[in-house]
Amino acid sequence: MSDDLPQLTRQLSPGAVVTDDAITEGYRRDRAATVPAGRPRAVVRPGTVAEVSSTLRWATENAVPVVPRGAGTGLSGGANAIDGCLMLSLERLTAIREVNAAHQYAVVEAGVINADLGRAAAATGMFYPPDPGSFEICTIGGNLATNAGGMRCVKYGVTRDSALGLEVVLADGTVLLTGSGARKDVAGYDLTSLFIGSEGTLGVITSATLRIRPRPPRDPVTFVASFPTLEGIGHAVDAIGASGVVPSMLELIDRATVNAIEDYRRMDLDRSAAGLLIGQADGAAADDDVRRMTQCCEKAGADLVVQATTAEESDLLLEARRLSGTAVMAAGPTVIDDVCVPPGRLAEMLATILAISADSGIPIATVAHAGDGNLHPTLMLPDLTADTVARAMAVAERLCDHARRLGGTITGEHGVGVLKRSWLRDQLGPASLAVHQAIKTALDPAGILNPGRSF
């Protein structure tokens, strides 16, 4: 290498730059099983924003690619190493700088675990809504970089909807502050939204001012409905959406997923149902909201609708939903897809998934944030041979194509990373790609920030 890594090492605190293969190996990939990962030149673990700034300034001067990394729970390969890159891990920026219930915000650093923020907020009677499936291990920085979603999005929005402002280190090392503490702010361009979801290609988010909200005054009310057909689930979700009820959660688990869960841990779910719909409402009208939602389910053909009567029953239903990823992955290699379709299109997308699965011979287990139209069809593979991966990618492409044809998108919350880059080009088209490239070049002229990812 012609660059001067020792120069960077000297600028940072001891131990911040790591080149030992035994350690760097653990930083090479996220959880996208089929996406190849390169070998980093070094892992850099800055302890301060100033060290992030020094790292990026050095990388720009030496034209070394930088891959920012949170907890590595991504599913699109966006945090996989590039040969010769610096893996920039934000794991040491773990301060919760402030939790302010009176002004309804928290200031947290990028390396803070999502659930730790949740617990800090709860200690003041507040909560932080975005709850990706990996919330116990993923970081706020990664959540922001990918605009992560979760089960509560259907009522409270995605990560972007909870972000008031960011601290971002730009490619040249400049520290940028965006936003304010105000709920409404039209002072200048919406840079906060631009950096959120940009997958580390425009800057490195080091901290954020996040909106926290008063916790609902009572426990949410939960129900589960079992359906003989997926079409019925689609109709139930449409009816709930049209009713004006805003659930705080509305999740679908299909038959293949139910069976994977039961195989993994017995929970007495109905293995023969086409799918289950698990819904929740919080707030003062929760009972009434759940009553209206269960009526929608019954009218749409549910053959069993049960309302949880205790917090324990409710937790059990949520646990089943939360287990689905683990259970399906325990059954073998997977490709977890992520598409989103407009309201009213869920039934069509579910039917297409079944058809594509039958046609391709690849079993697909689907869970969905049904209230948002956001589906995760998970391809269950016998192995990860090149042939199998190629077949899986062809199936994933067909799923993405169909979501687009329904007016939707190839990714609702997992991001583009490397996995979906070629399909993204079809979705965006040349005019949008040119705008993406112009913005990227404007903010990162040396092209060091996660090159080849996102768009």
Next chain:
Amino acid sequence: MSDDLPQLTRQLSPGAVVTDDAITEGYRRDRAATVPAGRPRAVVRPGTVAEVSSTLRWATENAVPVVPRGAGTGLSGGANAIDGCLMLSLERLTAIREVNAAHQYAVVEAGVINADLGRAAAATGMFYPPDPGSFEICTIGGNLATNAGGMRCVKYGVTRDSALGLEVVLADGTVLLTGSGARKDVAGYDLTSLFIGSEGTLGVITSATLRIRPRPPRDPVTFVASFPTLEGIGHAVDAIGASGVVPSMLELIDRATVNAIEDYRRMDLDRSAAGLLIGQADGAAADDDVRRMTQCCEKAGADLVVQATTAEESDLLLEARRLSGTAVMAAGPTVIDDVCVPPGRLAEMLATILAISADSGIPIATVAHAGDGNLHPTLMLPDLTADTVARAMAVAERLCDHARRLGGTITGEHGVGVLKRSWLRDQLGPASLAVHQAIKTALDPAGILNPGRSF
């Protein structure tokens, strides 16, 4: 002029290019009384997106500035003419291309009046939440360009929160599509949010796919509370915010505004109150929500709390709030300010407004979207002499400074335009301004799009 305007005229349909002073005069300014306006070279009124494209391509080739214009209801001078510019009026793009209740979206062109979209949505049982004060006359294009707010934002968000995707004509004439029909979409950068609120400096929005929502199943429930002190109103709003109740409206009218309304039209409002708080809740829990909000008001020292018992009473309260702008403006020249402070800061900001008014000798009438912390202190001026305007600007600057000191912003929903440009520089700082300029240059290298506005 060295440019070839006849060449543009020939490219567009007959009558699209207007140079007659008697007509162009009416396009020179928006409603910012104190902001100077230039003289346009021509007014261009394209009838199609292709004509917008031709206009921008011609303007880029000839380096002629373009000022996009909706209905001219802006309050910051962002749509005022620049000497020698083309005023690009979107008034002829008035098609509501689609209202789709099943998939909860509408596709509308930039020149559609906000209230016309509302009526079209209502005909299908849906509604479009953003409702700026000028909703009966302002256009969706202007709403998007400024990220307009309104009274329903406190529950349903600002214009950006209802936008799923845009059709934008770029400076070189390229037509860009952003977003999708999906609720969650992380495919590429959030270009939709970038263009919204950019005040015509990055592209010209010609149409949008907007989220529409099922109308609440019943009429909202409305209350009014009268307070002997503004501090009490601040505490009531804080308590409502902390309670977890999400009002569908929570508006403040101070004493000066109440008196302006009563002078303009007798409505039997309490002229002696320090201020009124008018609140609404919709949805299934509306009665319960209003009960909890009125309790918050009583505890915070309200001396009269009344719940509207009929739709007529409710409409009357809303009418009083909606009249406030007209009534205050009828009393003489005004500067309508627009600041936003974080939750919990309303009382401090209200106290500062009173102090600055007393200190400066300029009467200030304040209304506020109190639930959002978004205040409109309106400076009531005796005349528009240079001296008075200079004093008014100094007062407005002090108000903006204080909002910033409280963690807020110099503009919550009216935009920067020309009026607030110098103060914006203080709020954003050099790093953010450099990023703004880099993005602007990337998308509009010739600098033709509303130059000198926004940032």
